[in-house]
Amino acid sequence: MKPEIAMDAPLLLAVILFVLGMIGVVIRKNVIFMLLSVEIMLNAASLAFIVAGSKWGQPDGQVMFLFILAMAAAEVSIGLALILQIYHQHKSLNIDKLKEMNG
Amino acid sequence: MNIVFYIAAAVSIVSTIMVISRHNPVHALLYLIVSLLSLSLIFFLLGAPFAAILEVIIYAGAIMVLFIFVIMLLNLGEQTAAQERAWLKPKVWIGPSVLCFILLAELVFMMVVQSQPASEPKVVAPKEVAQSLFTAYTIGAELAAMLLMAGVVGAAHIGQHKKLVIHRFLKERAAYEA
Numbered sequence: 001m002k003p004e005i006a007m008d009a010p011l012l013l014a015v016i017l018f019v020l021g022m023i024g025v026v027i028r029k030n031v032i033f034m035l036l037s038v039e040i041m042l043n044a045a046s047l048a049f050i051v052a053g054s055k056w057g058q059p060d061g062q063v064m065f066l067f068i069l070a071m072a073a074a075e076v077s078i079g080l081a082l083i084l085q086i087y088h089q090h091k092s093l094n095i096d097k098l099k100e101m102n103g
Numbered sequence: 104m105n106i107v108f109y110i111a112a113a114v115s116i117v118s119t120i121m122v123i124s125r126h127n128p129v130h131a132l133l134y135l136i137v138s139l140l141s142l143s144l145i146f147f148l149l150g151a152p153f154a155a156i157l158e159v160i161i162y163a164g165a166i167m168v169l170f171i172f173v174i175m176l177l178n179l180g181e182q183t184a185a186q187e188r189a190w191l192k193p194k195v196w197i198g199p200s201v202l203c204f205i206l207l208a209e210l211v212f213m214m215v216v217q218s219q220p221a222s223e224p225k226v227v228a229p230k231e232v233a234q235s236l237f238t239a240y241t242i243g244a245e246l247a248a249m250l251l252m253a254g255v256v257g258a259a260h261i262g263q264h265k266k267l268v269i270h271r272f273l274k275e276r277a278a279y280e281a
Contacts, residue, residue: 008218010149012211013112017119017138019207024123026203027196030187032128032174036135039166040119043142046154054149057225059235063243065154066236069161070247074254076166080173081262087177088264094190 010051018044031086031093035079042072108148115141126187128179132170139163150226 017040024037046068053061083093090097118138125131139162146155236244 008214009108009112010145011214013115013145015207015210015214016116019203019210020116020119020123022206023196023200023203026199027191028123029190030128030183032170032179033123033131033187036131036170037123039135039162040122040138043139043162047142047145050146050149050151050154053227054151054224055222057150057227059227059231060239062151062154062227062232063236063240065151066157066232067243067247069157070251073161073166074250076169077254077258078261080169081258083173084176084262093177093179093183094186 011048014044014048014051017041017047029094029096031083031095034095035076035083038079039072039076042068108145111141111144111148114138115145124191126184126191127181128174128183129171132167132174136163136167139167148224150224152226153229153232 021037021040021044024040025034028034028037046065049061049064049068051061053059053064086098087093115138118134118141121134122131122138125134139158143155143158143163146152146158
């Protein structure tokens with residue numbers, strides 16, 4: 001028996017996860033937690049791609065998932081290297097203390 | 104089959120809420136892994152077995168291990184948890200959360216208004232994905248390879264340690280030796 005899932009439900013899940021990741025980025029002050037929340041948002045986006053791909057039975061959704069995966073891996077490696085450098089220079093991961101650029 | 108999807112969705116939502124509300128980074132990371140595993144089950148139910156496998160292997164396996172390495176390197180334990188407890192006051196998080204939930208309500212409303220009829224998900228085998236990736240999306244695959252290369256080189260460059268020189272004579276000597 002094939003599973004029958006309304007298309008709305010996975011898309012709603014993707015939206016909920018995306019908003020949860022957005023909340024995490026906004027409310028956290030620790031850079032590591034912000035990076036984790038960005039990962040949650042990327043995952044929600046790839047879930048939306050997979051849902052679209054399965055709706056029309058096309059492989060394009062999974063191809064986009066692969067690209068998002070590669071992008072997330074590159075982003076995480078760079079971001080974690082930056083976090084290490086920030087911690088060695090400032091001895092803190094609080095984004096409020098990182099005001100060197102006066103942004 | 105439907106009930107399996109809803110259970111996995113509930114698990115992933117609850118564990119994601121735990122991720123953004125934990126104080127200890129390691130706990131948050133473990134909850135994120137649970138969320139990724141349940142998302143992988145959802146991918147499988149949606150007829151994307153290849154994506155489900157990659158989600159487990161690369162996301163939960165490789166990327167999360169990177170996070171764990173950094174947390175261990177920086178030795179973020181109880182001290183960070185206490186710091187987070189001080190930072191994460193209700194006064195701080197209620198405002199942004201309410202605004203984000205308003206946004207969520209709008210999105211859900213828009214999707215419910217123009218809702219799609221239920222259809223059974225079609226299984227897309229890894230073979231089709233590979234054929235599409237290396238014919239129609241060849242340029243994308245090569246660009247992704249270049250992106251990963253740039254990521255590796257950039258991480259190696261950013262992550263290197265410069266030796267801290269304390270005395271100026273040592274500094275001159277270090278500059279001479281370099």
